[in-house]
Amino acid sequence: MSILVGPETRLLVQGITGRQAGLHARLMRGAGTDIVAGVAPGRAGARVEGLENVPVFGSVAQARAATGANASIAFVPPAGAAGSLIEAMEAGLDLVVAITDGIPVHDMLRVRRRLEALRAGGFRGRLVGPNGPGVIAPGKAKVGIMPDGICRPGPVGIASRSGSLSYEMARGLSAIGIGQSTVVGVGGDPVKGTRFEDLLPLFEADPETKVIVLLGEVGGTDEERAAAWIARHGTKPVAALVAGRWAPEEIPLGHPGALVLDGKGNAAEKIETLRRAGVHLAPDTDALAAIVKGLLSR
Amino acid sequence: MRLTGEGAQACLSRVLSRVEGAAPRFAPPGTPPVLTMAVGIDPDALAPRFDLRAGTRHAGAIADLEAGPSDRILRESLSRAGAPPADLPTLGRLLRQAWRAFAAMEALALRAEAALSEGEAAFGACALWLDERALFRHADLESLGGDGLDRRLARAGIDYVGLDGDVGLLCIGAGMTLAMIDRLRDAGVRPAAFLDVSRNPSPDAIALALEALLDHHRARAMAVNVFGGITPMDRLAQGLLEALARRGGARVPLIVRLEGTGGEVGRAALAAAGIALAASTAEVVAFAVRHACGGDA
8 A cells, every 4th residue: 555646546737738747747657647637727628748648627626527636736836836736625636746846935824724724624635745746656656756766665654854855765765675655745845735743644554654754854843743643643663864953043044944933943852852752863864774674674 | 035134124114114005113223122023934833923022921823814913812912921001002003013014025934122112112123034935026125135145046046055164065955955964064074055956957056056155165175966856957967067167167176966857867968078976975975075174073
């Protein structure tokens, strides 16, 4: 099994007529993903090179009604991204993955508020991202932009705030023969749809996942919230790193993912909180891969 | 973009003149503050919130971005933070102005001292953190940041924070950049800057990044470590080669590790130009250790 994506995923691509969207749609199909539709407002009926059999619709609702799509990936420029994400959530998709980097944070506050209102009304779908690489279940489906060839199927579930570090980690594990059940990039922005704490119960319930890896970083409270969940409910071993141990204080507010208010969110505190919850900490991805190997052989 | 001092007050004036039709009041320098107000984003609720602090007393609440906190919440919070009852209305108006400014300028955070001047609340010293990604909608505020190196890099879409080391580090993605700084510092090497070119790997932006690292920070060696997903690595390699050609080469030891989408084409182009390639992050770290002199481990 895997979490969030799998053989049942029927994907639509928002912004499919863009250059990056077309490229990555072809790569996702190559990774086994069933791409059923594209959406490009005002360009219904357009044809996309290499994806001639994928119908393009003017709206997510139309695409969903015509094709039974249950997931979306949005490659939409930052200024219009919030509207596209809200459109996909309102259409009732199970999964909305936002790749876009550079969405204004106040736009994401509005998306988050809409997500919470929809949830209160019974919406069960998830928004993953923005500013992340998406989700891959190696050998089954990819709803994201991870480079080809770095993942292989296996027992490790990875959740990461950083795209590049998740690639580094997946590749490092694969190189020593350890595969991944699912790799999820939650995204580097401070206001996002899914946090570690939302993924931990899914990895816990997934029989294929034996060890969970969290790749955290300075800023915010995602790691502290994850630690609280693990301390209460966790039964599977968790290994983690927190990037930014040497980050000077001015970095947090200078980098998109970080909001440090009143000294909260520095790496040392996050590391200590995770350690107290029983999480195995490593200083870098190479050391983390070695820890994961040890945990799997126990 | 961070603004303090006169720049922050000018920004507050500009944005409140726009949304309220009048500039806010500022207390004469040296006026003792009654309390400190902050408006920002609650990292747990992922929603906007305000906080008030006076000595050890503290109060705050989450509120809707557009509507702002209710009058009742404002008064209760000010009371809990120790504001004198007679001054609640005027301090409440000031806090509401701070909230409106936060929303109108799409700030990440705003911090301002609140003072009383001739019986009316007024802003004292303030600091603003504007969202770089929203500044395309606020050209009038962006211009307050000046034309320094920080702003030129930010305008090119480069996330940059200057550090004090001697190894130039160029990465893709904030997490990767932070992780590389950790690895270098663990090995006793001090990087010159936090610098992330993921949003704009063009020749112009990379040229600017090299200018920052090699000319401004006078880095003695350059390490490029990138693992791209959405950023095509063949394009990044071309951008790097073009930027290097414009300067007549790096003129310091340079190593590049390039992985990810388009990586094979990118590596071939770099190798053909005679650039040393590393196969892993560990190799990049070893190179930096060999060429750094400011190590403190």
